[in-house]
Amino acid sequence: MKSSEDMEPEVEVVHKLNRLKIKAGGGLTDGPGKLDSGSVERANTVVQNMSSLYPREIKNMLAALDKEWEAIKTSEDKDRAKKVKKMSNTANQVKDLAGTFGYTLMEYFGASLRDYILKTDLSLKEQYTIVQAHIDVMGVAYRENLKNDDGGALGEELKKMVSTAIEKYS
Amino acid sequence: MSTIRQSSSTNTYSLKNFSVLLVEDYEFLQQLITGMLRAFGVGNIIVCSGADEAKGLLSVMASSKSADMRMVDIVLTDWMMTEGSGEDLIKWIRNHANDRVKFLPTILVSAFTSEDIVKIARDIGANEALVKPVSGEKLAKRILSVIDLPRPYIKSPEYFGPDRRRKELPWKKEERRIMTPEKMKVTHEKL
Numbered sequence: 001m002k003s004s005e006d007m008e009p010e011v012e013v014v015h016k017l018n019r020l021k022i023k024a025g026g027g028l029t030d031g032p033g034k035l036d037s038g039s040v041e042r043a044n045t046v047v048q049n050m051s052s053l054y055p056r057e058i059k060n061m062l063a064a065l066d067k068e069w070e071a072i073k074t075s076e077d078k079d080r081a082k083k084v085k086k087m088s089n090t091a092n093q094v095k096d097l098a099g100t101f102g103y104t105l106m107e108y109f110g111a112s113l114r115d116y117i118l119k120t121d122l123s124l125k126e127q128y129t130i131v132q133a134h135i136d137v138m139g140v141a142y143r144e145n146l147k148n149d150d151g152g153a154l155g156e157e158l159k160k161m162v163s164t165a166i167e168k169y170s
Numbered sequence: 171m172s173t174i175r176q177s178s179s180t181n182t183y184s185l186k187n188f189s190v191l192l193v194e195d196y197e198f199l200q201q202l203i204t205g206m207l208r209a210f211g212v213g214n215i216i217v218c219s220g221a222d223e224a225k226g227l228l229s230v231m232a233s234s235k236s237a238d239m240r241m242v243d244i245v246l247t248d249w250m251m252t253e254g255s256g257e258d259l260i261k262w263i264r265n266h267a268n269d270r271v272k273f274l275p276t277i278l279v280s281a282f283t284s285e286d287i288v289k290i291a292r293d294i295g296a297n298e299a300l301v302k303p304v305s306g307e308k309l310a311k312r313i314l315s316v317i318d319l320p321r322p323y324i325k326s327p328e329y330f331g332p333d334r335r336r337k338e339l340p341w342k343k344e345e346r347r348i349m350t351p352e353k354m355k356v357t358h359e360k361l
Contacts, residue, residue, distance in 0.1 A: 012325040013333070016273055017359040020243055020317045024183035028361075032318040033181035035210055035310050042209035043306030050202055057198055085252065092250050093196045096281050099303040100202065111281070 051101045055145075058106065061094050062135075062142055065113075069135060072122055080122065088117040094138070104148040105155050109138045112162060126169040133165035183317065189214040189240065193224045193247035193259060194279075199304075203246070203279075206309055216242065221254025225262055232268040241270045244316060249280035249287065256280070257294055264295040264330050272330070273323060275316045279304065295331020297321070 018028055026033050068087040075083055095110030113134040120127050137158040140146075146155050190212050194200045200217050207215050218224040224247070231241045245263065249256040256278050266272045278296040280287040291299035297320075298312040321332040 010327055011353075012355040012357065014273075014323040014325065015356070015358045016320065016323065017361055018317075018320050020188075020275065020320070023187050023243065024181075024185060024317055026181045026183060026317070030181055032314070033183045035185070035314065036182050039210045040306040040310050043206035043309065046205035046209055047202065047305065050198075050205070053198070089195070089250055089252050092281055093199075096196060096199055096302050099281065100199075 047100065054097070054101045054103070057097060058094070058103075058142055061090065061097060062138055065090050065094065065135060065138070069131060073128065077123070084117060084122050088114050091117060091134075102148060103141075103146075105146045105158070106138060106141050108159065109134055109141065109162065113138075116166065129169045130162075130165045133162050137161055183314075185211045185313075186213040188212050188244065189216065189242045191216045191218065191224060191227070191242040191245045191247075193218045193221060193245065193251070193256065195219045195248065195251040195253060199248075203304060203309070206304065206306060207246075209306070210310065210313065219253060220251045221247070221256065221259035221262070223253065224259055225254070228263070228266075228271050228274075232266070232271045242274070244313065245274050245276045247276065247278060249278060249282060257290070260291075260294050260296050275320070277312050277316065292334050293329075295329070297332050 021028060021030070021033075024033065065087065068083060068090055072080060072083045072087060091110050091114035093110075095107050095114060098104070098106035098110055113131065116130060116134070122128070122131065140158055141155070144154060146158075148155075190207055192200065192203055192207070192215060194203060194217070200219075204215050204217060216227070218227060224245070228242075228245075231239055245259070247256040247259050260276050260278065263271055263274055263276060275297045276295075277298040277300055278287065278291040279300045279302060280291075281302040283301070287301060288299045298315055300308055300312050319336075321336065323331065324333050
């Protein structure tokens with residue numbers, strides 16, 4: 001029988017050769033490198049250029065959320081989980097989209113809806129009210145083109161509507 | 171010819187020979203991130219819409235002997251997707267039998283809060299985590315980190331992935347590690 005001293009170590013530390021650095025044109029003993037000076041600016045220009053597509057895209061995403069929500073409300077129990085997962089994913093995409101272009105109020109509601117859906121199975125009427133509150137305020141934020149938290153009283157009011165619904169019906 | 175050079179000046183990297191796999195289910199963000207990677211000069215960008223598709227592609231790449239089907243260099247994956255999650259994909263990569271897949275550098279991209287996602291990313295074996303929204307600065311930083319700050323991989327009964335400790339700091343509390351560095355097997359891949 002092997003003693004514990006003779007046994008193979010249970011932990012192995014593997015130092016891989018840094019092939020990426022070589023591929024990028026660096027040497028293995030070189031210090032940290034950088035990307036070419038204009039590349040970050042060019043990448044941010046890509047984001048800036050795509051921002052003109054935001055209004056159309058967010059409209060499509062809110063329509064998709066509406067449709068998915070209607071489907072959940074009328075679905076059989078056995079189908080619900082998959083549809084709920086899809087809707088939480090769409091809410092997450094609304095958050096991604098809005099956050100990318102600085103629409104922080106819409107980003108807030110997208111994250112709030114996603115997190116709420118992930119915590120529930122959306123089988124109770126009380127839960128319906130909370131989801132509906134999110135969908136309603138997102139519609140208002142879109143129609144009123146409210147971009148960020150300093151969107152003023154209306155933005156605050158919309159946030160309050162959602163938090164009140166969550167408090168009252170959770 | 172030797173690829174080992176020494177230089178005191180900062181290298182400007184070229185990513186034209188890099189192949190990046192982007193796994194993202196939202197088409198709009200696929201376009202956005204692809205555009206940003208192109209702005210960095212990445213030569214080849216492959217897009218999959220979910221972990222399931224990415225696994226299939228990586229399996230084919232790992233088993234292919236064709237020069238046209240070379241393995242990707244970096245995987246950039248979203249976290250929340252309907253057709254297989256980023257967590258699922260990274261766990262699959264780290265458990266893969268083929269080392270070309272198992273050791274792939276992975277960057278987890280997520281819209282969840284930074285504290286949560288950094289901890290999860292670390293524990294499932296991601297090399298880097300990027301919290302959305304994605305910006306040029308953030309994406310460049312993570313890619314440069316994968317190139318310049320690779321951590322050794324740890325193989326243990328409970329974990330496989332990059333060393334979860336980025337810095338060796340003095341530990342003032344009770345030592346919970348049962349294995350001393352001397353008892354670990356250390357291997358260095360040779361050129």
